[in-house]
Amino acid sequence: MAMKEGSMTYQVPILSPTNYPVWAVKVKGIMDTHGIWDTVESRTLGEEPNVKKRKQALAFLFQAIPEDMVLQMASYTDPKQVWDGLKTRYLGVDRVRTARVATLKRELEGLRMKEDETVDDFMTKLSGLASKAMSL
Numbered sequence: 001m002a003m004k005e006g007s008m009t010y011q012v013p014i015l016s017p018t019n020y021p022v023w024a025v026k027v028k029g030i031m032d033t034h035g036i037w038d039t040v041e042s043r044t045l046g047e048e049p050n051v052k053k054r055k056q057a058l059a060f061l062f063q064a065i066p067e068d069m070v071l072q073m074a075s076y077t078d079p080k081q082v083w084d085g086l087k088t089r090y091l092g093v094d095r096v097r098t099a100r101v102a103t104l105k106r107e108l109e110g111l112r113m114k115e116d117e118t119v120d121d122f123m124t125k126l127s128g129l130a131s132k133a134m135s136l
Contacts, residue, residue, distance in 0.1 A: 010033065012027075015065045015066060020135075021131065023064070027064055036079075039053050039078075040080050061079055061083065100132075101133060
């Protein structure tokens with residue numbers, strides 16, 4: 001699915017079991033460009049976002065997640081609820097995050113460059129681990 005803003009078209013990324021950190025960055029950027037990110041980010045207590053923007057953000061998020069997940073999130077009426085629910089599901093609570101960081105550290109400690117591997121391939125692996133760690 002593509003969204004058009006002026007003369008630019010943005011491809012709506014679809015969430016998968018493994019792409020949450022990158023997906024979140026892309027979706028935040030696209031929503032910010034369309035002026036609907038403010039319905040998701042932290043608001044002051046009692047502050048309600050514009051109803052039209054809230055509905056647009058909710059529709060956008062439902063387009064960016066798999067169909068089976070749409071049904072799980074269908075009871076949410078606020079885009080912040082959907083965003084927070086996805087974040088919790090994919091990043092987990094603090095203790096899960098801590099366990100994931102420990103797993104990444106072990107993976108980093110065991111990382112060795114293979115004889116037939118190029119430096120670029122090894123750097124790609126290393127960068128991937130760093131990105132995963134930063135997202136946690």
